[in-house]
Amino acid sequence: MTRDTWILEDEGPAAAAKYETLFALANGYRCLRGENPFLATERGGSFIAGVFDKSDAQVLELVNAPDPQGLKVYLDYEAVQANEEGAKNYKRTLDMERGLVESAIVFKSKTGNILELRHEKFVSIANVHRWAERITFKALNFSRRILMESTIDGTGCNAVGHPLDCAKHYEVSGTHGFKPGICLSAVTNERRIEIAEASVIACEDQGACLNLLRLRQGRESITEVYELKLEQGREVTVWRFGATFCSRETPGFLAGACERELASFRKDGYCGELSAHEKAWHKKWDAIDVRIEGDDLAQRSLRFNLFHLASSAPSGDSRSSIGAKGLHGEGYKGHVFWDTETFMFPFFLHTQAEVARDLLLYRFMTLEGARANAAASGCQGARFAWESADDGIETTPRWGVDYAGNHVRIWTGDIEVHINADISYAILAYYRATGDRVFMKDYGLQMLLEIARFWAGFVKADTHGKSFSIKNVIGPDEFHEHVDDNAYTNYLVRWAFGKTLEIAGDFENESPDSFAAIMERSGTAKLEFRRWKEVSEGLLLPKDEDTGVIEQFSGYFGLKEYPIREWDENDMPIWPAGLDVSKLGETTLIKQPDVVMLFAMLPEEFPRESKIVNYDFYEARTMHKSSLSPSIYSMVGLSLGKTSHAYRYFLTSIRTDLDDNQGNASLGIHAASMGGAWQSAVFGFGGFSLDAKGIPQFDPWLPEEWTSLSYAVKVGRAELRVRVSRESIRVESDMSLKVVVAGREIMLESGTPGTFPVAKCD
Ligand code: BGC
Numbered sequence: 001m002t003r004d005t006w007i008l009e010d011e012g013p014a015a016a017a018k019y020e021t022l023f024a025l026a027n028g029y030r031c032l033r034g035e036n037p038f039l040a041t042e043r044g045g046s047f048i049a050g051v052f053d054k055s056d057a058q059v060l061e062l063v064n065a066p067d068p069q070g071l072k073v074y075l076d077y078e079a080v081q082a083n084e085e086g087a088k089n090y091k092r093t094l095d096m097e098r099g100l101v102e103s104a105i106v107f108k109s110k111t112g113n114i115l116e117l118r119h120e121k122f123v124s125i126a127n128v129h130r131w132a133e134r135i136t137f138k139a140l141n142f143s144r145r146i147l148m149e150s151t152i153d154g155t156g157c158n159a160v161g162h163p164l165d166c167a168k169h170y171e172v173s174g175t176h177g178f179k180p181g182i183c184l185s186a187v188t189n190e191r192r193i194e195i196a197e198a199s200v201i202a203c204e205d206q207g208a209c210l211n212l213l214r215l216r217q218g219r220e221s222i223t224e225v226y227e228l229k230l231e232q233g234r235e236v237t238v239w240r241f242g243a244t245f246c247s248r249e250t251p252g253f254l255a256g257a258c259e260r261e262l263a264s265f266r267k268d269g270y271c272g273e274l275s276a277h278e279k280a281w282h283k284k285w286d287a288i289d290v291r292i293e294g295d296d297l298a299q300r301s302l303r304f305n306l307f308h309l310a311s312s313a314p315s316g317d318s319r320s321s322i323g324a325k326g327l328h329g330e331g332y333k334g335h336v337f338w339d340t341e342t343f344m345f346p347f348f349l350h351t352q353a354e355v356a357r358d359l360l361l362y363r364f365m366t367l368e369g370a371r372a373n374a375a376a377s378g379c380q381g382a383r384f385a386w387e388s389a390d391d392g393i394e395t396t397p398r399w400g401v402d403y404a405g406n407h408v409r410i411w412t413g414d415i416e417v418h419i420n421a422d423i424s425y426a427i428l429a430y431y432r433a434t435g436d437r438v439f440m441k442d443y444g445l446q447m448l449l450e451i452a453r454f455w456a457g458f459v460k461a462d463t464h465g466k467s468f469s470i471k472n473v474i475g476p477d478e479f480h481e482h483v484d485d486n487a488y489t490n491y492l493v494r495w496a497f498g499k500t501l502e503i504a505g506d507f508e509n510e511s512p513d514s515f516a517a518i519m520e521r522s523g524t525a526k527l528e529f530r531r532w533k534e535v536s537e538g539l540l541l542p543k544d545e546d547t548g549v550i551e552q553f554s555g556y557f558g559l560k561e562y563p564i565r566e567w568d569e570n571d572m573p574i575w576p577a578g579l580d581v582s583k584l585g586e587t588t589l590i591k592q593p594d595v596v597m598l599f600a601m602l603p604e605e606f607p608r609e610s611k612i613v614n615y616d617f618y619e620a621r622t623m624h625k626s627s628l629s630p631s632i633y634s635m636v637g638l639s640l641g642k643t644s645h646a647y648r649y650f651l652t653s654i655r656t657d658l659d660d661n662q663g664n665a666s667l668g669i670h671a672a673s674m675g676g677a678w679q680s681a682v683f684g685f686g687g688f689s690l691d692a693k694g695i696p697q698f699d700p701w702l703p704e705e706w707t708s709l710s711y712a713v714k715v716g717r718a719e720l721r722v723r724v725s726r727e728s729i730r731v732e733s734d735m736s737l738k739v740v741v742a743g744r745e746i747m748l749e750s751g752t753p754g755t756f757p758v759a760k761c762d
Contacts, residue, residue, distance in 0.1 A: 010022075046068065053190050057333075321388070468535050639684070698729055
């Protein structure tokens with residue numbers, strides 16, 4: 001396999017804002033947007049996980065924090081820029097294997113001097129407080145000094161240039177010159193979170209040619225200006241060492257912490273940290289990589305998804321989770337949606353279960369907010385926020401813009417309550433895959449119970465009290481608001497009730513003391529169980545008895561049909577002619593899978609024929625206006641033998657940000673789609689699933705482009721390595737366990753791979 005499938009190349013100035021996202025580097029603690037040292041920054045930014053603030057913005061948002069990346073090189077007093085006359089041989093690449101961005105430029109100044117410059121940047125995943133750059137200069141036809149400016153900028157704000165949304169969330173509390181080295185401290189307006197950014201420049205040549213000329217200390221920024229004496233033909237390497245701290249995790253004087261960190265960073269050296277960072281990535285890739293042979297485009301694109309998804313995971317910090325746009329931009333204000341539990345979670349669960357646990361713990365940490373949300377809807381128990389920031393209080397903006405550009409009320413934060421069932425689902429999936437009883441005892445069961453208490457109060461009984469409805473909600477398809485009995489919500493709620501009662505029963509039998517303590521913590525009385533059972537048995541599950549199509553919500557079948565007949569160059573549906581996009585709720589068009597989501601999540605609950613009928617019906621009406629859509633159609637399609645579209649949907653999903661097929665990649669990555677891409681590769685093509693008892697199943701299928709597919713998954717304490725070729729599947733486990741391959745039960749001995757023929761491929 002070529003190294004090429006690890007490398008992504010920048011397309012240049014025309015797509016600068018998109019590449020600031022695509023080349024952003026994150027380590028779960030922080031993210032530095034992929035600002036291009038040779039281009040003017042378009043949507044720059046620096047984000048620290050969990051640093052939210054509201055100030056005068058509509059809602060709490062992830063703070064676009066002071067940006068330490070300012071770097072300018074001047075040759076003959078002219079800034080070295082790729083888009084200026086004289087810039088030649090410009091190139092920038094993301095190396096996903098090593099976790100770094102490399103750029104190179106040969107720049108000719110107006111005076112005719114030619115400078116060759118190479119730049120490399122990484123945000124360490126070995127020590128999350130560190131980031132660094134290596135800049136190598138070579139004067140090709142001159143000998144003289146050049147100037148270099150290094151800036152920490154505290155002037156930025158969120159939503160720059162947007163008159164209604166822009167907000168400055170912090171004030172700069174001080175700038176410090178370490179001579180050499182600079183530091184800027186800031187404090188957020190409301191939460192009073194302190195942040196300190198520091199950097200220092202050093203030269204390989206120990207001061208021989210690098211001199212600090214000036215320190216510019218502004219009110220909101222700090223800059224060091226260095227001169228670097230170059231001799232024709234001789235390479236000079238300079239490093240910029242960066243350190244970041246924040247009062248969320250570091251007590252005390254942060255500028256002092258930065259100064260100490262920079263000193264030890266310099267001692268460890270650029271290469272020392274880079275090698276620790278590369279080693280950490282090597283280990284991570286060993287756990288997460290999915291190898292596709294025979295299709296370099298799919299391989300590179302899929303790795304791009306895994307790279308950014310893995311970079312977004314909180315680093316051992318259960319107080320933050322992963323936002324819909326990762327840590328990579330301001331999109332969706334850094335908020336956490338169902339995207340995390342439903343789309344990203346399975347990837348972590350089966351590759352790095354400790355991260356999956358942290359993601360669930362984040363929800364536990366926000367329980368108090370969730371209780372307040374439930375109380376606000378007049379219910380007991382917990383209603384997790386549709387959009388969550390740092391405390392779990394609902395943070396969905398109340399106003400937004402529809403597809404027609406109208407200013408509209410956003411209802412998702414009030415009524416897109418299925419998030420509660422999605423969280424139950426993730427807790428149960430975690431328990432099934434890991435058997436982590438301690439988690440269930442300390443956190444999981446309590447959340448399940450508090451969620452169930454919410455539903456018990458939220459449902460509406462009919463006049464006889466025998467059947468129950470969930471009214472006035474939004475399902476995954478957000479084109480339709482204020483609907484009753486959304487099938488996705490009702491099915492999932494019923495299922496979660498059943499599982500919650502089952503696990504509660506197990507705990508009561510096996511550990512009565514801890515069960516009593518959990519019941520108390522969650523405020524649940526045993527009496528409530530009877531009602532839960534009645535509710536789950538009586539919940540309306542809409543369906544058309546003649547066709548077998550599950551009605552997405554009550555009244556959906558009566559809506560107006562607008563057949564989709566045209567697709568754009570990215571294979572995305574075009575709005576049908578004559579449609580009023582401000583009245584989508586009056587049509588059967590849907591934004592993304594809703595009923596079909598159920599087949600991805602609860603496959604064993606529905607007969608195959610029902611899945612096929614529903615898949616065909618709803619696929620034809622799906623506009624894929626959410627990046628969460630294509631991966632589900634790919635994966636569910638594969639499970640139903642609908643292989644012809646599966647590869648196309650998979651490509652759409654893995655190319656979401658690369659092709660910018662939702663048109664907003666500049667605002668951050670589509671992290672849910674990235675999780676969906678992994679699910680489509682491993683659950684879909686790789687055919688991996690766990691049955692209800694947690695036994696691994698494999699039933700793969702390969703598209704004609706692929707000669708093989710390999711991946712690793714963790715189930716409990718076992719790690720399974722799987723390689724699917726066109727003829728066979730090879731499964732190896734580091735623990736003896738039972739697996740089912742293409743329907744056949746097999747006992748795998750630890751360390752002894754089993755190879756089995758496969759019938760399915762193109
Ligand atoms: C989708 C939601 C998703 C949200 C954040 C919306 O466009 O409809 O399902 O949770 O984006 O990604």
